[in-house]
Amino acid sequence: MLGWIDTIVQGVLLGGLYAMFAMGQSLIFGVMRLTNTAHGDFIILAAFGAFSLAAAVGLPAAAAPWLALGLMLPIAFAAGYGLQRAVLNRTLSHDPLPSLVVTFGVAIVIQNLLQEIYSADPRSIESGGLNTASVALGGGLAVGTLPLLIFVLAVAMAIGMQLLFDRTPIGRAFRAVSDDKDAAELMGLDHRHVYALATGIAFLLVAVAGTLHGMKTTVSPADGPALLLYAFEAVIIGGMGSFYGTLAGGIILGVTQAIGFRFDPGWGIWFGHIVFLAMLVFRPSGLFPKTR
């Protein structure tokens, strides 16, 4: 019995990481229907960026990754804003193909650039023992401190993003542009700017996800596509345009994978994909769809 409880708890925590991967994707998809196939590679790029910055700041390992993340946030926002303004805005139309091809190309460029700079060796961001610390929950159950922190941050991200979307002028602009771009232009909104703000914010989330992923486990330049898949599955399971849905989608994916791993170490990932496919068949709009 304890074994099952442990499995579910570990699955929920893993789901927090997946939800974190998915949050930026959910925002970009919700606002501009853009499927960013380079999303996973941007997370890996952020992980390597944090790795290099943490090494460069010359602080003890317990503090360096957090300062690195702090330094990376403004860079990430500017990069996201610039990428959308200079490249991605030009690919958006009723035809989804140009944006898919362009982001696919960006993914290849990032993977090869990282391979060139860092080689294919897996690396991890030194966190001064945080990645091996654990918290006892009582009854013989313990969870890792870092996975717990990631989960809490993922929940905070979901709440924060949902509030931003529902309650603030910028969130109102996101929804308006998503509903009817031309009508929003008539109100005086510049959709190119609104889209770029959305991507900038998404890249903030990507920077956090990448740094924590790099602290929790090892990363190598070719990891991106797998992360993209988890992020995408979490968004679809949860339903488009709802950040709580994305959180739930990530958790469902994490728990299913954990259950699969318990049956057989080779089954975890496969179990997650099965749930995703079942969702596509029986409830294609996801659990909590907000937008169509």
Place this chain on the structure above:
Amino acid sequence: MALLATRKLEAFYGDFQALFGIDFEIERSEIVAVIGANGAGKSTFLKTVCGLLKAAREAVHFDGEPIGGLRPGRIVQRGIAMVPEGRRLFSSLSVEENLLMGAYARRSGPWNLATVYDLFPILKEKRATPSTALSGGQQQMVAIGRALMSNPRLLICDEISLGLAPIVVKEIYNALPRVCAGGLTVIVVEQDVGMAQLVSSRLYCMQEGRVTLTGPSGDLTREQISQAYFGV
């Protein structure tokens, strides 16, 4: 000097020419109607004035300045607001949020949430309702209120009676005098010729991308209008 004037205005959808040299003028505080059959170019004309379609810079003058082909956002900041055909409300926004979107251009003037709710009290009751849950007439009120929220100098109403029951149309047009009380200039596009003649002081009739008739609304006869409307 006219508030809005177009000279030899042309518009294209790709290679297809939709407007052939439209000359149009509206004075301050005037209400002018544009009528014409489906496909006559009325909506194209409005889209070109609002910046949703490309135009030559000198072809459209607003308050003496050339504005043709500016981005819609720039044009609304100068004081032209549009109530688009089919209302085009933001479906995932509430009534109040839709109205607030209209204030995005940040122009100052008499219109704000309170004065719009004063004009259409039903909207205050439904302020938190999703805009899609309203009746057609109420949605049209939101669309008009949203346009007023930008405190325009020129209000353009595209087919506001389309798809509404006659009694609802009357209710909406009854609000027009209060809307214009502050000296607002209005262009009304209508398929209902009787209504257009009733509310406007002057009238333009369009056919196949050209102006075929213009004159004081009250003086034009049914025969003149039929001739200009259908070209028979």
